[in-house]
Amino acid sequence: MNIVQIIQNAVKQAVSELYNVEIAVNEVICNTTRKEFEGDYTVTVFNFAKTARKAPPVIGQELGAYLTEHVPTISKFNVIQGFLNLSISTDFWTNFVAETTKNEHFGQSPSKDTRVMIEFSSPNTNKPLHLGHIRNILLGWSCSKILEAAGYDVVRTKVVNDRGIAICKSMLAWQLFGNNDTPSVSEEKGDHFVGKYYVLFEGKFKTEYAVWQLTDTASSVYESKKKVEQTTEEFFKDFKNEYFNNYSDLGKQAREMLLRWEAGDAETRELWKTMNGWVYEGFNETYNKLGVHFDKVYYESDQYALGKDIIEDGIKKGVFYQKPDSSVWIDLTDVKLDHKLVLRSDGTSVYITQDIAMARLRENDFHARKVGYVVADEQNYHFQVLFEILKKLDEPYANGLFHLSYGMVELPSGKMKSREGTVVDADDLIEEVISEAKNAASESNSLDNFSADEKADIIRKIGMAALKYHIVKVNPKKRMVFDPKESVDLQGHTGPYIQYAYVRSKSVEAMAANAGVDFSITELPTELHETEKSLAISLYEFPKIIEDAAAQYDPSVLANYLYEIAKGFSKFWHDVPVLKANDVEKVFRLKLAKIVAHTLKQGMDLLGIEMPERM
């Protein structure tokens, strides 16, 4: 049992015995003591003051006396106002360090016997990945790793949005203007290549639209449909979609292509396969650079027509109802949501229908009892609705659904807008952080002894750590402002700072081994330096931090914790000598350094960040 739980249980016991009041264990507030006070853990006793009918300081004294008597690891206590500060005996911490060095799996929880599926990334095939996708991918990946460490059996999936009008636009533009060009001929990454044609389509369409606006047809449309006080400019801005659907030649061609695709036209399907193939090659390259992979990829094209049987099933169960125009709806007013359309009157499905179908498909494949979707918070409402519907349909995994909702990424200049060309491309960004790491490395000579390949690999790890840590340290729920310049910072609260602490801890270990330190010494120090103790206390929390991060689906909890450890170690490094200490202290401090190294490496791995052995 964890020391905090021991204290909580003992307090519960004490309150029951001393005051005849029954409280729940989790009502006992027990935190680490702030550093300006003496003690390791602090119990807040105000809560019991009312029911026990005594002044908080008195209760503190009485509880303190009880705890030091009944819990052997508590050596002494002091009371300030309603705060009971408890000191844990030194040998508890030294033993913790000695035992943990033997535990190669420190931080890994035992199996929870539960499968969890986590869906992330889920890109469209018409444009390359950008900064927003990077946040999604890093969150999804690190959550999946953290859940694994917390004892879950994790399945990673993505759903590729590979069909629809958007990809038809790219296909059409390539057909019309591509001259049979290919990514390999033009030496472009496949996803960028296809994205280029999407942009090209939009450009051509815009020109076509502008020309049309000068025609008589356009004028008469404007005159007959304009709202009061609406300028031509405003009107045509709003009218764009309608123009695309009803007047545009390019729009007509794109829609015809979509119809041919849906009809299964061989030539169209062939082109579609080829172009999506290029995109996947490009995506995979980016996924590899980010160090992520998936266990199962689903394609929207495989299942977009599914879901109708589910609708019928739902109508039979009385979950859905049909209107006279034969459209199908669900009434969610009982959970404070609206009536929601699940099947159009023409029998075509809507987004949510496909999501229901997808959920069932994956249930058949994996039987996961927890299912998470990593999707930006603009879709909060959508997932609320989806989850309610799945609950009403009584799906077996319905109670384990969660939406890992994250805030959008903004630039210092505001939102990213593809139209204004302010989108930060994923591949560009990766390249940039690595080249920045290279600049920094060239200023020091610490990498001089390495081969060019080794050097490049270390620099890549440092650059990627800067980028990934910068993103993953922010609470997912919050919108974040991303300044590309800051993402390549290598000092302070950053990934490379943590890597540096790790590298130093490994280097002391190596030096100790070279110096022939006698590791067989089992004697432990009887007193601890302040920085040793606070480091030990922090390290002790590692398993709990992983559990917390897993429970909240929040990697930033772990990221910030690892920074604390690295910081604690850096201070320790400066404050206390290791190799020059006496034998008992030397061996103990090396053990402490070993646990730091283990914790940092494991922890960063859960964030998807690699550690260099030297830097």
Place this chain on the structure above:
RNA sequence: GGUUUCGUAGCUCAACUGGAUAGAGCAUCUGACUACGAAUCAGAAGGUUUAAGGUUCGAAUCCUUACGAGACCA
């Protein structure tokens, strides 16, 4: 218009979910490399937690209102 999330140092983020004097990093200023590695450490300065009320032993955190920003739904 309705629903909803958010507002913390100049900037980017924390605050153990209601606990002690709101903490870090960057930027600014000052110290520490002939030292187990200076991508480091120590220190200074920086705050009426958007504003006003309320709840209580105790509020950045909960409630109400206003202002500001974002998202979704028609």
